[in-house]
Amino acid sequence: MNPTAHNPLNAPIFDVPEPPHEFGQDGGKFYRCYDALAEEIDEDMTQGLKEQLDGMLIFAGLFAGVNSAFLALTIPLLSADPADDTNALLAQNNAILIQLLMGRNDTIPANPVLPSTEFSPSQDIYTINTLFSLSLSFAVISSFLAMLGRQWLVYYRKRGGGGPDARRWAQLKRYLGAERWGLEPILDDVLPSLLQIGLIIFCASLLLYLRHLSPAISLVVGIPMYLGLAFFIGSSFCIFWDKFCPFHSPLSHLATRSLPWIMKSRPLIVAFLKQNTRWKYYYRNQVREQVRELKRQVCRLPRIWLRVLLNGREEERLELLQAAALHRTICTSDDPIALLTAVSNSLAIRDVAIFKQLMKDPTFENRFCQVNSNSINQFLCPPHAHRRRKNASAPGQQTTIEACRNFDPKIIAAGLFSQLD
Numbered sequence: 001m002n003p004t005a006h007n008p009l010n011a012p013i014f015d016v017p018e019p020p021h022e023f024g025q026d027g028g029k030f031y032r033c034y035d036a037l038a039e040e041i042d043e044d045m046t047q048g049l050k051e052q053l054d055g056m057l058i059f060a061g062l063f064a065g066v067n068s069a070f071l072a073l074t075i076p077l078l079s080a081d082p083a084d085d086t087n088a089l090l091a092q093n094n095a096i097l098i099q100l101l102m103g104r105n106d107t108i109p110a111n112p113v114l115p116s117t118e119f120s121p122s123q124d125i126y127t128i129n130t131l132f133s134l135s136l137s138f139a140v141i142s143s144f145l146a147m148l149g150r151q152w153l154v155y156y157r158k159r160g161g162g163g164p165d166a167r168r169w170a171q172l173k174r175y176l177g178a179e180r181w182g183l184e185p186i187l188d189d190v191l192p193s194l195l196q197i198g199l200i201i202f203c204a205s206l207l208l209y210l211r212h213l214s215p216a217i218s219l220v221v222g223i224p225m226y227l228g229l230a231f232f233i234g235s236s237f238c239i240f241w242d243k244f245c246p247f248h249s250p251l252s253h254l255a256t257r258s259l260p261w262i263m264k265s266r267p268l269i270v271a272f273l274k275q276n277t278r279w280k281y282y283y284r285n286q287v288r289e290q291v292r293e294l295k296r297q298v299c300r301l302p303r304i305w306l307r308v309l310l311n312g313r314e315e316e317r318l319e320l321l322q323a324a325a326l327h328r329t330i331c332t333s334d335d336p337i338a339l340l341t342a343v344s345n346s347l348a349i350r351d352v353a354i355f356k357q358l359m360k361d362p363t364f365e366n367r368f369c370q371v372n373s374n375s376i377n378q379f380l381c382p383p384h385a386h387r388r389r390k391n392a393s394a395p396g397q398q399t400t401i402e403a404c405r406n407f408d409p410k411i412i413a414a415g416l417f418s419q420l421d
Helices: 030-079 081-101 123-156 164-180 183-213 215-238 250-266 266-274 277-311 316-332 336-346 351-357 364-380 382-391 396-408 409-421
Strands: none
Touching: 030 123, 030 164, 030 183, 030 277, 030 316, 030 336, 123 164, 123 183, 164 183, 183 215, 183 250, 215 250, 250 409, 316 336, 316 351, 316 364, 351 364
Protein backbone atom coordinates (compact mmCIF):
# COMPACT_ATOMS: atom_id res chain seq x y z
CA MET A 1 0.00 0.00 0.00
CA ASN A 2 1.17 3.45 -0.79
CA PRO A 3 2.15 5.16 2.49
CA THR A 4 0.92 8.50 1.19
CA ALA A 5 -2.59 7.20 0.54
CA HIS A 6 -3.70 8.25 4.01
CA ASN A 7 -2.01 11.62 3.60
CA PRO A 8 -3.73 13.31 0.65
CA LEU A 9 -2.04 16.64 1.31
CA ASN A 10 1.40 15.00 1.46
CA ALA A 11 2.03 16.65 4.82
CA PRO A 12 5.42 15.58 6.15
CA ILE A 13 5.51 13.44 9.29
CA PHE A 14 8.50 14.12 11.51
CA ASP A 15 9.95 11.89 14.16
CA VAL A 16 11.05 13.56 17.37
CA PRO A 17 14.86 13.23 17.34
CA GLU A 18 16.70 11.64 20.20
CA PRO A 19 18.62 14.14 22.38
CA PRO A 20 22.34 13.62 21.73
CA HIS A 21 24.81 13.09 24.54
CA GLU A 22 27.00 15.92 23.23
CA PHE A 23 25.94 19.04 21.38
CA GLY A 24 25.94 18.42 17.64
CA GLN A 25 26.60 14.67 17.93
CA ASP A 26 23.35 13.73 16.20
CA GLY A 27 24.79 12.52 12.94
CA GLY A 28 25.30 16.06 11.65
CA LYS A 29 21.58 16.81 11.35
CA PHE A 30 21.63 20.04 13.34
CA TYR A 31 24.82 21.35 11.74
CA ARG A 32 23.49 20.65 8.24
CA CYS A 33 20.31 22.56 9.02
CA TYR A 34 22.25 25.40 10.65
CA ASP A 35 24.74 25.70 7.78
CA ALA A 36 21.91 25.97 5.26
CA LEU A 37 20.10 28.54 7.41
CA ALA A 38 23.23 30.62 8.05
CA GLU A 39 24.14 30.58 4.36
CA GLU A 40 20.65 31.76 3.42
CA ILE A 41 20.58 34.54 6.03
CA ASP A 42 24.09 35.80 5.30
CA GLU A 43 23.56 35.70 1.54
CA ASP A 44 20.25 37.57 1.84
CA MET A 45 21.78 40.24 4.08
CA THR A 46 24.92 40.80 2.03
CA GLN A 47 23.04 40.75 -1.29
CA GLY A 48 20.53 43.34 -0.07
CA LEU A 49 23.23 45.59 1.37
CA LYS A 50 25.34 45.32 -1.80
CA GLU A 51 22.41 46.37 -3.98
CA GLN A 52 21.71 49.31 -1.68
CA LEU A 53 25.37 50.37 -1.65
CA ASP A 54 25.56 50.13 -5.45
CA GLY A 55 22.53 52.40 -5.74
CA MET A 56 24.05 54.81 -3.26
CA LEU A 57 27.30 54.97 -5.22
CA ILE A 58 25.47 55.78 -8.47
CA PHE A 59 23.25 58.41 -6.85
CA ALA A 60 26.15 59.95 -4.90
CA GLY A 61 28.18 60.29 -8.10
CA LEU A 62 25.34 62.03 -9.95
CA PHE A 63 24.55 64.17 -6.94
CA ALA A 64 28.18 65.25 -6.54
CA GLY A 65 28.30 66.23 -10.23
CA VAL A 66 25.18 68.43 -9.94
CA ASN A 67 26.46 69.95 -6.72
CA SER A 68 29.84 70.72 -8.26
CA ALA A 69 28.12 72.50 -11.16
CA PHE A 70 26.35 74.86 -8.77
CA LEU A 71 29.55 75.38 -6.79
CA ALA A 72 31.23 76.45 -10.03
CA LEU A 73 28.62 79.19 -10.26
CA THR A 74 28.63 80.38 -6.66
CA ILE A 75 32.29 80.15 -5.63
CA PRO A 76 33.39 82.99 -7.98
CA LEU A 77 30.90 85.23 -6.15
CA LEU A 78 33.15 85.08 -3.07
CA SER A 79 35.91 87.07 -4.79
CA ALA A 80 35.91 90.29 -6.76
CA ASP A 81 35.36 90.20 -10.49
CA PRO A 82 38.58 91.18 -12.35
CA ALA A 83 36.43 92.77 -15.04
CA ASP A 84 35.36 95.44 -12.52
CA ASP A 85 38.98 96.58 -12.09
CA THR A 86 39.49 96.54 -15.87
CA ASN A 87 36.34 98.60 -16.42
CA ALA A 88 37.42 101.15 -13.79
CA LEU A 89 40.88 101.57 -15.36
CA LEU A 90 39.38 101.86 -18.85
CA ALA A 91 36.99 104.52 -17.64
CA GLN A 92 39.91 106.60 -16.26
CA ASN A 93 41.88 106.19 -19.49
CA ASN A 94 38.91 107.26 -21.58
CA ALA A 95 38.48 110.37 -19.46
CA ILE A 96 42.16 111.31 -19.98
CA LEU A 97 41.95 110.75 -23.75
CA ILE A 98 38.81 112.84 -24.04
CA GLN A 99 40.47 115.66 -22.11
CA LEU A 100 43.55 115.59 -24.39
CA LEU A 101 41.43 115.60 -27.53
CA MET A 102 39.48 118.60 -26.30
CA GLY A 103 42.70 120.46 -25.36
CA ARG A 104 41.68 121.00 -21.79
CA ASN A 105 44.18 121.20 -18.96
CA ASP A 106 41.74 120.34 -16.16
CA THR A 107 42.87 118.02 -13.46
CA ILE A 108 41.03 114.73 -13.70
CA PRO A 109 40.08 113.28 -10.32
CA ALA A 110 41.67 109.85 -10.35
CA ASN A 111 40.50 107.11 -8.00
CA PRO A 112 43.56 105.08 -6.98
CA VAL A 113 41.40 102.51 -5.14
CA LEU A 114 40.25 99.67 -7.35
CA PRO A 115 36.88 97.97 -6.78
CA SER A 116 38.60 94.70 -5.88
CA THR A 117 40.22 96.24 -2.81
CA GLU A 118 36.86 97.32 -1.41
CA PHE A 119 35.01 94.15 -2.37
CA SER A 120 33.26 92.17 0.37
CA PRO A 121 30.81 89.35 -0.43
CA SER A 122 27.38 89.48 1.13
CA GLN A 123 26.32 87.20 3.97
CA ASP A 124 23.96 85.31 1.65
CA ILE A 125 26.84 84.34 -0.64
CA TYR A 126 28.80 83.02 2.33
CA THR A 127 25.82 80.96 3.49
CA ILE A 128 25.08 79.60 -0.01
CA ASN A 129 28.64 78.47 -0.63
CA THR A 130 28.92 76.97 2.85
CA LEU A 131 25.77 74.90 2.35
CA PHE A 132 26.74 73.80 -1.16
CA SER A 133 30.20 72.75 0.08
CA LEU A 134 28.72 70.94 3.08
CA SER A 135 26.27 69.10 0.84
CA LEU A 136 29.10 68.03 -1.47
CA SER A 137 31.15 66.81 1.50
CA PHE A 138 28.23 64.66 2.68
CA ALA A 139 27.97 63.12 -0.80
CA VAL A 140 31.72 62.40 -0.95
CA ILE A 141 31.78 60.91 2.57
CA SER A 142 28.76 58.69 1.87
CA SER A 143 30.28 57.41 -1.37
CA PHE A 144 33.58 56.69 0.37
CA LEU A 145 31.82 54.81 3.18
CA ALA A 146 29.75 52.92 0.61
CA MET A 147 32.93 51.63 -1.06
CA LEU A 148 34.32 50.82 2.36
CA GLY A 149 31.09 48.99 3.21
CA ARG A 150 31.45 46.79 0.14
CA GLN A 151 34.91 45.83 1.36
CA TRP A 152 33.45 45.00 4.76
CA LEU A 153 30.87 42.73 3.11
CA VAL A 154 33.55 41.00 1.05
CA TYR A 155 35.46 40.25 4.25
CA TYR A 156 32.26 39.11 5.97
CA ARG A 157 31.56 36.53 3.25
CA LYS A 158 35.19 35.49 2.82
CA ARG A 159 35.65 31.77 3.28
CA GLY A 160 38.60 30.59 5.30
CA GLY A 161 40.55 27.38 5.24
CA GLY A 162 40.10 24.30 7.35
CA GLY A 163 37.26 21.83 7.56
CA PRO A 164 33.51 22.48 7.75
CA ASP A 165 33.61 22.99 11.52
CA ALA A 166 36.38 25.60 11.33
CA ARG A 167 34.59 27.50 8.55
CA ARG A 168 31.29 27.32 10.42
CA TRP A 169 32.66 28.76 13.65
CA ALA A 170 34.74 31.37 11.81
CA GLN A 171 31.64 32.59 9.95
CA LEU A 172 29.63 32.59 13.18
CA LYS A 173 32.33 34.69 14.86
CA ARG A 174 32.14 37.17 11.98
CA TYR A 175 28.34 37.22 12.35
CA LEU A 176 28.57 37.89 16.08
CA GLY A 177 31.17 40.59 15.43
CA ALA A 178 28.92 42.21 12.82
CA GLU A 179 26.04 42.25 15.31
CA ARG A 180 28.29 43.50 18.12
CA TRP A 181 29.63 46.42 16.06
CA GLY A 182 26.35 47.19 14.29
CA LEU A 183 27.44 46.49 10.71
CA GLU A 184 23.93 46.23 9.28
CA PRO A 185 22.55 49.39 11.01
CA ILE A 186 25.59 51.37 9.84
CA LEU A 187 25.23 50.30 6.22
CA ASP A 188 21.43 50.32 6.25
CA ASP A 189 20.73 53.50 8.25
CA VAL A 190 23.80 55.69 8.76
CA LEU A 191 25.03 55.77 5.16
CA PRO A 192 21.65 56.54 3.54
CA SER A 193 21.00 59.17 6.22
CA LEU A 194 24.25 60.95 5.30
CA LEU A 195 23.18 61.11 1.67
CA GLN A 196 19.67 62.25 2.60
CA ILE A 197 21.04 64.98 4.86
CA GLY A 198 23.30 66.14 2.04
CA LEU A 199 20.33 66.26 -0.34
CA ILE A 200 18.25 68.31 2.12
CA ILE A 201 21.14 70.76 2.60
CA PHE A 202 21.52 71.02 -1.19
CA CYS A 203 17.82 71.89 -1.57
CA ALA A 204 18.12 74.57 1.12
CA SER A 205 21.20 76.10 -0.52
CA LEU A 206 19.51 76.00 -3.93
CA LEU A 207 16.53 77.93 -2.58
CA LEU A 208 18.83 80.52 -1.02
CA TYR A 209 20.74 80.91 -4.29
CA LEU A 210 17.53 81.32 -6.27
CA ARG A 211 16.25 83.87 -3.75
CA HIS A 212 19.51 85.78 -4.18
CA LEU A 213 18.85 85.87 -7.93
CA SER A 214 15.05 86.23 -7.95
CA PRO A 215 12.63 85.82 -5.01
CA ALA A 216 9.79 84.89 -7.36
CA ILE A 217 11.70 81.96 -8.85
CA SER A 218 12.70 80.85 -5.37
CA LEU A 219 9.05 80.75 -4.30
CA VAL A 220 7.96 78.73 -7.33
CA VAL A 221 10.76 76.17 -6.91
CA GLY A 222 10.38 76.04 -3.11
CA ILE A 223 6.74 74.90 -3.07
CA PRO A 224 7.36 71.38 -4.48
CA MET A 225 10.48 71.05 -2.33
CA TYR A 226 8.52 71.87 0.82
CA LEU A 227 5.82 69.40 -0.17
CA GLY A 228 8.42 66.67 -0.79
CA LEU A 229 10.05 67.32 2.59
CA ALA A 230 6.65 67.18 4.32
CA PHE A 231 5.86 63.88 2.59
CA PHE A 232 9.23 62.45 3.61
CA ILE A 233 8.76 63.38 7.27
CA GLY A 234 5.12 62.28 7.33
CA SER A 235 5.82 58.91 5.70
CA SER A 236 8.63 58.28 8.18
CA PHE A 237 6.22 58.62 11.12
CA CYS A 238 3.57 56.34 9.59
CA ILE A 239 5.40 53.46 11.24
CA PHE A 240 3.89 54.50 14.60
CA TRP A 241 0.40 53.89 13.22
CA ASP A 242 1.23 50.79 11.21
CA LYS A 243 4.53 49.07 11.93
CA PHE A 244 4.24 47.05 8.71
CA CYS A 245 3.92 50.07 6.43
CA PRO A 246 6.47 50.05 3.59
CA PHE A 247 7.68 53.61 4.22
CA HIS A 248 10.78 52.68 6.18
CA SER A 249 13.71 55.07 6.26
CA PRO A 250 16.61 55.95 8.58
CA LEU A 251 14.38 58.65 10.11
CA SER A 252 11.63 56.15 10.91
CA HIS A 253 14.15 53.74 12.45
CA LEU A 254 15.57 56.56 14.57
CA ALA A 255 12.07 57.53 15.68
CA THR A 256 11.17 53.99 16.73
CA ARG A 257 14.41 53.62 18.70
CA SER A 258 14.02 56.96 20.46
CA LEU A 259 10.33 56.52 21.33
CA PRO A 260 10.93 54.29 24.40
CA TRP A 261 13.44 56.80 25.77
CA ILE A 262 10.98 59.65 25.19
CA MET A 263 8.18 57.75 26.94
CA LYS A 264 10.49 56.97 29.83
CA SER A 265 11.50 60.63 30.14
CA ARG A 266 7.95 61.95 29.77
CA PRO A 267 7.42 62.67 33.50
CA LEU A 268 10.65 64.65 33.59
CA ILE A 269 9.62 66.64 30.53
CA VAL A 270 6.17 67.32 31.98
CA ALA A 271 7.68 68.35 35.31
CA PHE A 272 10.08 70.69 33.57
CA LEU A 273 7.29 72.28 31.53
CA LYS A 274 4.98 72.63 34.54
CA GLN A 275 7.82 73.76 36.83
CA ASN A 276 6.82 71.11 39.36
CA THR A 277 9.40 71.48 42.11
CA ARG A 278 8.74 68.08 43.68
CA TRP A 279 9.32 66.15 40.45
CA LYS A 280 12.27 68.36 39.56
CA TYR A 281 13.85 67.65 42.92
CA TYR A 282 13.31 63.90 42.51
CA TYR A 283 14.69 63.74 39.01
CA ARG A 284 17.53 66.09 39.88
CA ASN A 285 18.72 63.58 42.48
CA GLN A 286 18.23 60.74 40.02
CA VAL A 287 20.23 62.54 37.35
CA ARG A 288 22.98 63.29 39.85
CA GLU A 289 23.21 59.61 40.72
CA GLN A 290 23.42 58.73 37.04
CA VAL A 291 26.14 61.32 36.55
CA ARG A 292 28.14 59.84 39.45
CA GLU A 293 27.80 56.37 37.96
CA LEU A 294 28.88 57.72 34.58
CA LYS A 295 31.95 59.31 36.17
CA ARG A 296 32.86 56.01 37.80
CA GLN A 297 32.54 54.25 34.45
CA VAL A 298 34.65 56.94 32.76
CA CYS A 299 37.36 56.54 35.39
CA ARG A 300 37.47 52.83 34.59
CA LEU A 301 37.70 53.37 30.83
CA PRO A 302 41.49 53.99 30.63
CA ARG A 303 42.27 50.71 32.36
CA ILE A 304 39.69 48.81 30.29
CA TRP A 305 40.90 50.25 27.00
CA LEU A 306 44.51 49.69 27.95
CA ARG A 307 43.77 46.04 28.67
CA VAL A 308 41.80 45.71 25.43
CA LEU A 309 44.52 47.37 23.34
CA LEU A 310 47.24 45.23 24.86
CA ASN A 311 45.45 41.88 24.93
CA GLY A 312 42.65 42.30 22.44
CA ARG A 313 39.12 41.01 22.83
CA GLU A 314 38.82 37.42 24.02
CA GLU A 315 37.22 35.15 21.46
CA GLU A 316 34.09 33.20 22.24
CA ARG A 317 34.38 29.71 23.66
CA LEU A 318 33.00 26.75 21.74
CA GLU A 319 30.09 26.45 24.17
CA LEU A 320 29.09 30.07 23.53
CA LEU A 321 29.35 29.56 19.78
CA GLN A 322 27.12 26.50 20.02
CA ALA A 323 24.61 28.48 22.06
CA ALA A 324 24.72 31.30 19.47
CA ALA A 325 24.07 28.79 16.68
CA LEU A 326 21.16 27.35 18.67
CA HIS A 327 19.74 30.83 19.30
CA ARG A 328 20.06 31.78 15.66
CA THR A 329 18.35 28.61 14.46
CA ILE A 330 15.39 28.70 16.84
CA CYS A 331 14.75 32.45 16.45
CA THR A 332 14.96 32.61 12.64
CA SER A 333 14.26 29.19 11.14
CA ASP A 334 10.86 28.02 9.94
CA ASP A 335 12.01 24.55 8.94
CA PRO A 336 10.40 21.96 11.25
CA ILE A 337 13.38 19.61 10.96
CA ALA A 338 15.82 22.37 11.88
CA LEU A 339 13.69 23.42 14.84
CA LEU A 340 13.31 19.88 16.16
CA THR A 341 17.01 19.13 15.86
CA ALA A 342 17.80 22.44 17.58
CA VAL A 343 15.49 21.67 20.50
CA SER A 344 16.90 18.16 20.85
CA ASN A 345 20.46 19.51 20.84
CA SER A 346 19.51 22.07 23.46
CA LEU A 347 19.14 19.20 25.92
CA ALA A 348 22.85 18.49 25.45
CA ILE A 349 23.89 21.88 26.85
CA ARG A 350 25.53 21.16 30.22
CA ASP A 351 26.16 24.74 31.32
CA VAL A 352 22.98 25.95 33.01
CA ALA A 353 24.20 29.58 32.98
CA ILE A 354 24.41 29.55 29.17
CA PHE A 355 20.91 28.09 28.85
CA LYS A 356 19.48 30.61 31.30
CA GLN A 357 21.15 33.39 29.32
CA LEU A 358 19.42 32.11 26.21
CA MET A 359 16.07 31.98 27.99
CA LYS A 360 16.39 35.66 28.95
CA ASP A 361 15.61 36.53 25.33
CA PRO A 362 11.78 36.65 25.07
CA THR A 363 11.84 35.67 21.40
CA PHE A 364 14.00 32.63 22.06
CA GLU A 365 11.94 31.60 25.09
CA ASN A 366 8.63 31.79 23.23
CA ARG A 367 9.91 29.99 20.16
CA PHE A 368 11.71 27.35 22.20
CA CYS A 369 8.71 26.56 24.38
CA GLN A 370 6.37 26.52 21.38
CA VAL A 371 8.55 24.14 19.39
CA ASN A 372 9.15 22.00 22.46
CA SER A 373 5.43 21.77 23.14
CA ASN A 374 4.61 20.84 19.54
CA SER A 375 7.38 18.26 19.39
CA ILE A 376 6.32 16.65 22.67
CA ASN A 377 2.70 16.53 21.49
CA GLN A 378 3.89 14.64 18.42
CA PHE A 379 5.98 12.52 20.75
CA LEU A 380 2.88 11.55 22.73
CA CYS A 381 0.66 10.82 19.75
CA PRO A 382 -0.31 7.18 19.04
CA PRO A 383 2.15 6.58 16.14
CA HIS A 384 4.99 7.29 18.57
CA ALA A 385 3.60 5.50 21.60
CA HIS A 386 6.42 2.96 21.52
CA ARG A 387 8.96 5.78 21.70
CA ARG A 388 7.09 7.35 24.60
CA ARG A 389 7.30 4.08 26.54
CA LYS A 390 10.94 3.74 25.59
CA ASN A 391 11.95 7.16 26.89
CA ALA A 392 9.49 7.61 29.75
CA SER A 393 12.01 6.34 32.26
CA ALA A 394 14.79 8.71 31.16
CA PRO A 395 15.81 11.08 33.97
CA GLY A 396 14.30 14.51 33.64
CA GLN A 397 12.24 13.64 30.53
CA GLN A 398 8.95 13.02 32.35
CA THR A 399 8.96 16.48 33.92
CA THR A 400 9.43 18.16 30.57
CA ILE A 401 6.80 15.97 28.87
CA GLU A 402 4.18 16.69 31.52
CA ALA A 403 5.01 20.41 31.38
CA CYS A 404 4.63 20.50 27.60
CA ARG A 405 1.33 18.64 27.91
CA ASN A 406 0.09 21.47 30.15
CA PHE A 407 1.55 24.16 27.84
CA ASP A 408 3.32 26.02 30.64
CA PRO A 409 6.57 27.62 29.32
CA LYS A 410 7.95 28.29 32.79
CA ILE A 411 7.56 24.65 33.83
CA ILE A 412 9.13 23.57 30.53
CA ALA A 413 12.20 25.65 31.28
CA ALA A 414 12.29 24.39 34.85
CA GLY A 415 12.12 20.80 33.63
CA LEU A 416 14.97 21.38 31.23
CA PHE A 417 17.04 23.03 33.98
CA SER A 418 16.41 20.06 36.25
CA GLN A 419 17.61 17.74 33.49
CA LEU A 420 20.75 19.85 32.99
CA ASP A 421 21.46 19.72 36.71
